[in-house]
Amino acid sequence: xxxxxxxxxxxxxxPMADSLARKRARIARSALAQPGDAFLIVTEGTVTEPHYFDxxxxxxxxxxxxxxxxxxxxxxxxRLIEQAAAFVRxxxxxxxxxxxxxxxxQRYDHVFAVIDTDVAQRQGHWNDIVQLAQARxxxxxxxxxxxxxxxxxxxxxxxRTDLVDGPAAKHAVKQAIDCDYAKSADTLRAAIDxxxxxxxxAVVHAxxxxxxxxxxxxxxxxxxxxxxxxxxxxxxxxxxxxxxxx
Numbered sequence: 063x064x065x066x067x068x069x070x071x072x073x074x075x076x077p078m079a080d081s082l083a084r085k086r087a088r089i090a091r092s093a094l095a096q097p098g099d100a101f102l103i104v105t106e107g108t109v110t111e112p113h114y115f116d117x118x119x120x121x122x123x124x125x126x127x128x129x130x131x132x133x134x135x136x137x138x139x140x141r142l143i144e145q146a147a148a149f150v151r152x153x154x155x156x157x158x159x160x161x162x163x164x165x166x167x168q169r170y171d172h173v174f175a176v177i178d179t180d181v182a183q184r185q186g187h188w189n190d191i192v193q194l195a196q197a198r199x200x201x202x203x204x205x206x207x208x209x210x211x212x213x214x215x216x217x218x219x220x221x222r223t224d225l226v227d228g229p230a231a232k233h234a235v236k237q238a239i240d241c242d243y244a245k246s247a248d249t250l251r252a253a254i255d256x257x258x259x260x261x262x263x264a265v266v267h268a269x270x271x272x273x274x275x276x277x278x279x280x281x282x283x284x285x286x287x288x289x290x291x292x293x294x295x296x297x298x299x300x301x302x303x304x305x306x307x308x
Contacts, residue, residue: 094296100167108133122301147198180207205288215267
């Protein structure tokens with residue numbers, strides 16, 4: 063090749079940079095949260111869910127200031143939603159007075175209520191719960207029949223039809239891990255510790271379950287199903303890049 067040829071050996075750099083930029087933009091558009099976002103998570107359970115999300119926070123290297131986990135004051139999803147909304151209002155009032163503690167964020171970017179649907183569906187007030195959550199700007203991370211179905215998805219994909227209520231789902235977890243995990247708070251925490259690191263698998267399984275019900279045209283909330291994976295994906299998106307698994 064002649065010495066005066068205009069051939070550019072770095073011709074590939076600009077197209078590659080454009081491709082990477084487009085990929086980053088695409089990921090940013092699809093992300094459910096941004097790094098450093100603050101979450102308020104109010105849970106129906108007082109042991110299982112709080113311990114699960116506290117362990118997950120650690121696995122994702124999320125700072126405690128960015129993740130507030132509040133056990134619910136009642137098992138009624140409507141009261142949980144009102145509790146979350148009241149917490150946010152009080153936080154905003156204290157922020158306006160510059161009265162926040164050093165371990166509190168300036169505001170919460172995402173507010174979630176982690177709830178079960180089995181009782182609400184049986185009593186016929188699920189639609190009221192959805193409307194209340196929308197009015198209070200609280201996102202629902204609901205599971206049908208209960209949070210234990212989310213735990214089952216850490217072990218295997220399943221759309222089994224015998225999980226008709228909370229006790230059935232809890233029994234299924236006991237069988238799957240071969241342990242009466244609910245006999246004490248300590249055994250429950252130990253069971254969570256043995257499952258939580260499989261959360262990426264649970265998210266993928268939950269999304270497959272959602273696709274299954276979408277194809278079948280199952281009314282929402284489908285049983286079994288869970289939206290906890292959406293909350294967990296958002297936490298993953300908010301984590302430092304080295305800690306993300308999805």
